Each structure stands twice: as structure tokens, then as C-alpha cells.
Amino acid sequence: MNQDNGTKRVALAGVLTALAVVGSLINFPVAGSKCAPVQHMVNVLAAVLLGPWWSVGIAFCASLLRNLLGIGSLLAFPGSMVGAFCCARIYQKTKKISFTCIGEAFGTGILGGIAAYPVARLLMGAEPAGLFVYVVPFLISTMAGSLLAYFLITILEKSRALAQARRME
Numbered sequence: 001m002n003q004d005n006g007t008k009r010v011a012l013a014g015v016l017t018a019l020a021v022v023g024s025l026i027n028f029p030v031a032g033s034k035c036a037p038v039q040h041m042v043n044v045l046a047a048v049l050l051g052p053w054w055s056v057g058i059a060f061c062a063s064l065l066r067n068l069l070g071i072g073s074l075l076a077f078p079g080s081m082v083g084a085f086c087c088a089r090i091y092q093k094t095k096k097i098s099f100t101c102i103g104e105a106f107g108t109g110i111l112g113g114i115a116a117y118p119v120a121r122l123l124m125g126a127e128p129a130g131l132f133v134y135v136v137p138f139l140i141s142t143m144a145g146s147l148l149a150y151f152l153i154t155i156l157e158k159s160r161a162l163a164q165a166r167r168m169e
Helices: 003-023 037-049 052-068 076-094 097-123 135-158 161-166
Strands: 028-030 033-035
Touching: 003 037, 003 052, 028 135, 033 135, 037 052, 037 076, 037 097, 037 135, 037 161, 052 076, 076 097, 076 135, 097 135, 135 161
Parallel strands: none
Antiparallel strands: 028 033
């Protein structure tokens, strides 16, 4: 990768992080968590355009900024980062958007929902009702964001904008 491509990747990662942070203003509370579907859309976009490690980095930075700005919770970390990694790895292996979106939903909704339990209990001082208490709210959020991503990527593919963005590699 030459320096120009690296600069483009960093710039794109910054734009996606900003989109996730600003998009988190569109949220709804469910069972003590703030569901932010735009974060999940960004996870899928980052998976398709940048790959697993960039996706996890974007999810981490967006979660950190949301917490620093007081518009997120610590539950954003396990949900977004696990989902970003899962969907990016699935995209790497399959190159199929539908499987990537399913990977985001599984990674965030199931695995991230379970990983949120110890975060809530140990770091937030909450007493969640059980290990799976965050699975349903995380699934609701990630399903909405994954559907958004699916439609957006489908439109970008048809307009050939996605192919142009992929030329960074």
C-alpha cells in the first residue's frame, strides 16, 4: 500500500467515525441501552471498504467519542466492536453483502449483547436481569442498521460509487 492509499484510508475512517458519532444522535432507549442503528450501518460500510481492523478501530473511536461527549454508554464498546469484527471477517471470506449484514447482526446482537453483561455489571454498577438481557435491544438496533447498510450498499453498487471507493486498495 502506498502512502496515498494510506492517507485515503485514514480519511475514510475519520469520515465513517464522524458519521457514527453524529448518527448516534438518532437513537432510542431499550432496556438501559441506547440503540444507535447508524453505528451498525457504519460497521458494515467499514467492513466492505476497509476490512476488520479498520472496522474495529472505527467502532472503538466512535464509542469513545460518544462516551466523551455524553451521548453514549459503555455498552457501545462491546456491541459495536464485536459486530464490526464479525461482519468484516465475514465480508473478507464471502464478499457477500447479505452475509456481511447477518454477521453484523449476529456479532452485535448476540455476541455483543452477551459481552455487554459484564460491562454493565462491573463497570456501570448495573444489576442486569440476566446474561442475555442486552441481546434483544442490541438485535433491534443492529437489524435496523444492517438493513440501512444493505440498501445503501446496494445503491452504491448500482451507481458504481462503491467500486470507485474500493480502488483505494
